[in-house]
Amino acid sequence: MTDTGERTTSQTLAKESPAEAAGKGGGQRRGGGDPATRGRTSIADGVVEKIAGLAARDVDGVHAMGGGLARTFGAVRDRVPGSSKSVTRGVKAEVGEVQTALDLEIVVDYGVSIADVARDVRENVIAAVERMTGLEVVEVNIAVSDVKLPDDEDEEQPGRLQ
Secondary structure (H helix, E strand, O other), X not given: OEEEOOOOHHXXXXXXXXXXXXXXXXXXXXOOOOHHHOOOEEEOHXXXXXXXXXXXXXXXXXXXXXXXXXXXXXXXXXXXXXXXXXXOOOXXXXXXXXXXXXXXXXXXXXXXXXXXXXXXXXHHHHHHHHHHHOOEEEEEEEEEEEEEOOOOOOOOOOOOOO
16 A cells, blocks of 8 residues: 655644634645645555556457466356456556556467567556556566467356356
8 A cells, every 4th residue: 555645644733723823924825735735645556456457458469367277266256146357367566655566467369469568568557557546657567377379268258167
């Protein structure tokens, strides 16, 4: 989880009486400073993982996310009534105060350039995470765990149990 902000709650609370505060600075706003800097914003690892997972899946040539075992369990779990497809499968984020690092495990479609897909995934993930969170993405490590062949059965197709 990350915390962004400049002051702790105890530092933010005024230590002077309202009369003292009113006497300082004349017509200044109450609370002082830009309202956007008052307080702290926390971003959970899971939030960054969801953003990155969705951004990676948007790239042409990415067939699935996660390794074989994770995809198999995920495909079974996705068929359970009331459950939803896990967008964080295959994504691990480490979130600091102002930076984040991501590890992605992907399956690519046969015939695509793995180097091009990896580059496109990095670009899309970095753009989405930085735009939505304001965190600096310091690295996106991509592990290609499999290639989806045209004649392979797809374990993620709805209604098919293996």
